[in-house]
Amino acid sequence: MKKLLFHVLCCTQLPLFAQTAPDVNLTQYVKPIIGTQKMGHTYPGATVPFGMVQLSPETDTIPYEMNGKYNPDVYKYCAGYQYDDKTITGFSHTHFSGTGHSDLGDFLIMPTTGALQLNPGTATQPESGYRSTFSHATEVAEPDYYKVKLDEYNIQAELTASNRVGFHQYTFPQTDQAHIILDLMAGIYNYENKNVWTFVRVENDTLVTGFRQTNGWGRTRIVYFAMSFSKPFYRYGHKNYAHDVYRGFYGKFDQAHNFPEMGGRQIRAYFDFKTTAGEKIKIKFALSPVSTAGALNNLRTEIPHWDFDKVKQDGQALWNKELQKIAIKATSPDEMLNFYTAMYHAFLSPTTYMDADGGYRGLDQNNHVAKGFTNYTTFSLWDTYRALHPLFNIIQPKRNADMIQSMLAHYDQSVHKMLPVWSHYANENWCMTGYHSVSVIADAVIKGNAPFDVDHALEACVNTARYKLYDGIEYYMQYGYVPEDKNSSSVSKTLEYAYDDWCIAQMAKKLNRTDIYNEFIQRAANFKHVYDAGTGFMRPKMSDGSFRKQFDALTTINQGFIEGNAWNYSLYVPQAPAEMIQMMGGQERFVQHLDSLFTMHLPDEFFAETEDITRDGIIGNYVHGNEPSHHVAYLYNWTHAPWKTQERVRMILKKMYKPAPDGLGGNDDCGQMSAWYIFTTLGFYPVCPGSDQYALGSPAMEHASLQLENGKTFIIDTKGQSDTNVYVQKVVLNGRTLTQPFITHQDIMNGGQLTFYMGAKPAKKNYQ
Numbered sequence: 001m002k003k004l005l006f007h008v009l010c011c012t013q014l015p016l017f018a019q020t021a022p023d024v025n026l027t028q029y030v031k032p033i034i035g036t037q038k039m040g041h042t043y044p045g046a047t048v049p050f051g052m053v054q055l056s057p058e059t060d061t062i063p064y065e066m067n068g069k070y071n072p073d074v075y076k077y078c079a080g081y082q083y084d085d086k087t088i089t090g091f092s093h094t095h096f097s098g099t100g101h102s103d104l105g106d107f108l109i110m111p112t113t114g115a116l117q118l119n120p121g122t123a124t125q126p127e128s129g130y131r132s133t134f135s136h137a138t139e140v141a142e143p144d145y146y147k148v149k150l151d152e153y154n155i156q157a158e159l160t161a162s163n164r165v166g167f168h169q170y171t172f173p174q175t176d177q178a179h180i181i182l183d184l185m186a187g188i189y190n191y192e193n194k195n196v197w198t199f200v201r202v203e204n205d206t207l208v209t210g211f212r213q214t215n216g217w218g219r220t221r222i223v224y225f226a227m228s229f230s231k232p233f234y235r236y237g238h239k240n241y242a243h244d245v246y247r248g249f250y251g252k253f254d255q256a257h258n259f260p261e262m263g264g265r266q267i268r269a270y271f272d273f274k275t276t277a278g279e280k281i282k283i284k285f286a287l288s289p290v291s292t293a294g295a296l297n298n299l300r301t302e303i304p305h306w307d308f309d310k311v312k313q314d315g316q317a318l319w320n321k322e323l324q325k326i327a328i329k330a331t332s333p334d335e336m337l338n339f340y341t342a343m344y345h346a347f348l349s350p351t352t353y354m355d356a357d358g359g360y361r362g363l364d365q366n367n368h369v370a371k372g373f374t375n376y377t378t379f380s381l382w383d384t385y386r387a388l389h390p391l392f393n394i395i396q397p398k399r400n401a402d403m404i405q406s407m408l409a410h411y412d413q414s415v416h417k418m419l420p421v422w423s424h425y426a427n428e429n430w431c432m433t434g435y436h437s438v439s440v441i442a443d444a445v446i447k448g449n450a451p452f453d454v455d456h457a458l459e460a461c462v463n464t465a466r467y468k469l470y471d472g473i474e475y476y477m478q479y480g481y482v483p484e485d486k487n488s489s490s491v492s493k494t495l496e497y498a499y500d501d502w503c504i505a506q507m508a509k510k511l512n513r514t515d516i517y518n519e520f521i522q523r524a525a526n527f528k529h530v531y532d533a534g535t536g537f538m539r540p541k542m543s544d545g546s547f548r549k550q551f552d553a554l555t556t557i558n559q560g561f562i563e564g565n566a567w568n569y570s571l572y573v574p575q576a577p578a579e580m581i582q583m584m585g586g587q588e589r590f591v592q593h594l595d596s597l598f599t600m601h602l603p604d605e606f607f608a609e610t611e612d613i614t615r616d617g618i619i620g621n622y623v624h625g626n627e628p629s630h631h632v633a634y635l636y637n638w639t640h641a642p643w644k645t646q647e648r649v650r651m652i653l654k655k656m657y658k659p660a661p662d663g664l665g666g667n668d669d670c671g672q673m674s675a676w677y678i679f680t681t682l683g684f685y686p687v688c689p690g691s692d693q694y695a696l697g698s699p700a701m702e703h704a705s706l707q708l709e710n711g712k713t714f715i716i717d718t719k720g721q722s723d724t725n726v727y728v729q730k731v732v733l734n735g736r737t738l739t740q741p742f743i744t745h746q747d748i749m750n751g752g753q754l755t756f757y758m759g760a761k762p763a764k765k766n767y768q
Contacts, residue, residue, distance in 0.1 A: 075100070
């Protein structure tokens, strides 16, 4: 099967290593199936760039708890789909891409034939429910298009989408027992009391509206829908599995069959048809954060017709337009597929969160209107501040500015007066450490992409950083670090707060706010307080000023770190790498430390400590699947051995990315893993967002052309590129030979040409 899959991935009409041109359809190089196996947590379904609808198959329903305890298998299904599964339970309309936590999976639709079954059954006995077996041989996944045959029912399922509307097309056999099941119980992050309430209203024999309110990862989340059929159904009904429907006067009716209102906590509805052989039943399913009227308006605005192929073509044209922003000439078919799939994954999140008329549900649970910007949600900021938003500042500046305005709206609606930490669908999840909205905002301001109220943005950043009730900030402000005996994950928090403080200082400096600059540049040095010169590592510190006695630099649990260990986090001072290197003993000792990180062998116990780490995502003790390590390979640039950065990044590209279902060495995390790939393939990386500097690496393509929104073009060329010629001999920017392994944001935005001359041996004196 793997050989067959590789053949399917790699065989296209055009040579994959040819340089892309404006008339080339780049969607052919995107394979959404990449990352759907093991750790990637991506989904293969249909969506448009940054779309509000992500219409994709679910391959299992996993309870959050088993025997009263957390079920670790839940982690596998953050995107609802696992490539190794043999059955499909249906197609739902909302999904995260590449996350390490789950939610969404709203409004699951499943077409069936034969005797009606309203439970999903089990993977081992699919005939016990409405699920169906399927084969990857009949599965097609393209940008904004997904197709699969449901073997149990001989139904061909096809999916496409506009921004706010999912479009289903099901080709049925001849039968008098055709059903469309609408499962409002199903969802990702399933546990018993997730559904607060669901409601379905049958408006007529082709139109259904309703909503779903859940209490999952998002504490209170409401999504409205409008569902339109291409053919009238002749019968419908539902079952309320919670038996909690309020009957009252409604007890006079048979509510289970042909009753136009369905309300309850656990509802599965069905709609019956009679079909001829090859007949297509189409469904348009629109979402809204505001109302069923908003959903219906979205449906009529975006897809007023029933032409499935037109929606698919329009969606793929949108994808092609976005992919054309970087045209590359790759050295192999694999790299062409990897690069444009990375572009695709990077443009899935954040997601649109407003109706066609601008209405959206705010953090205060009131309805608002986005004026002058597109409102976005799905901010996985602990991940995406590192490379995804810096990438947007280059090739998606307008969208990135709108995302920041969405963050500022979140701040204005917050009772805490805090910027988002990890937010989606009018909810703050408070997931992970730091307050990295400030990094995204500062990066945009420093790089000149700030068409918003920068003074208000600075105020939001400062108030967030001073909010004492949040995650140890009170102790951080009191002690200059977070004490481990007062607040867990203390070292990670101290280091991340110090970096965010540095970002605020840079923004304040640019806006001539000396008072704020002085306060936060002092706070930015707090990383020094958790460095233990005796061990050479960052280490948990107690409130009495002593280092915690129990310390293991390799252990990930209960050592003061989150998603990493002391080896990883001791390298997290992106705002002051030269100072960090000196603090850790100077360049020679630091290079040895970095070398050891990449070459050491971790014991099996390390992998048993946390479910989201496997050997697939690790090189030595370098954990590419966990973001705190993403800048680490570039730190050699601040030493006498920048050639080791070139060697390491090319190795990581080969080991962590491949054009296969298991082709991502870790969660894609809303595009961060993919953004790392894009930057590194191009030959530079934003080690410290909030500065205007990029560290150079070793480009892994022959040519790239970045089409910038300001109308200029930035070209990257390599001379002598090959898998063996990974070492940079010389770099020339617009005719000037660089003497340091860095370029600036303005160098890129000015347009021009960056040329790398490559060789098979390190040029140890190429930067002087």
